[in-house]
Amino acid sequence: MSEIATRPDGLIDRRTFVKHLMQDRSDSLMIVAGLGSPCYDLMAAGDHPLNFYLWGAMGGAVPMALGLAAAQPTKRALALTGDGEVLMGLTGLAAAGAEGLENLVVIVLDNERYGETGQQRTATGRGVDLAQTAIGFGYKSVRDVRTPAEAAELRDWAMTVRGPAFAVVKISPEAAGMELPPQDGVHLKNRFRDRLGMQPR
DSSP states (O other): OOOOOBOTTSSBOHHHHHHHHTTTOOTTEEEEEOTTHHHHHHHHHOOOTTEEEOSSOTTOHHHHHHHHHHHOTTSEEEEEEEHHHHHHTHHHHHHHHHHTOTTEEEEEEEOSEETTTTOEEOGGGGTOOHHHHHHHTTOSEEEEEOSHHHHHTHHHHHHHOOSSEEEEEEBOOSOOOOOOOOOOHHHHHHHHHHHTTOOOO
């Protein structure tokens, strides 16, 4: 089992956390990775046909995961996204909570920064509490993760919790570098559909 590290600032290292989260994953898990660093983190943990990487659709990870959860009720849909994207797409986060799907999980990698545009501080760095927001939006299980020990528990939780479920993981703002996944949207869509046993379009 991979270890979850901390950075020199004492906060959780995003790459080792995502690698731990993806350990021994199965085809019962569909993942939508939000714009930017969550895509790089997921790719660094290992590419998979049921990874869908959003390149320019900021705010789209949670709504897309919601749609997948509704369309594939026997599988689990996970939105792996960042605080900047969630703050931009609060309507989608609210809709996902209100829909009440048991197979939907949202995990937010919260570095309190807009990592793709210059590390400007987001509202979570100025007191906004996404865990409390998720509770208000009707998520059935909510976790506020701040230590490697708490982060280590998320792997089993994400695969077994009755959703809609939400976790915010406080990670270091230190950059982890780019691990670029495939950028061809048609290819990503078709391999995703093929792995689900659907005909490509």
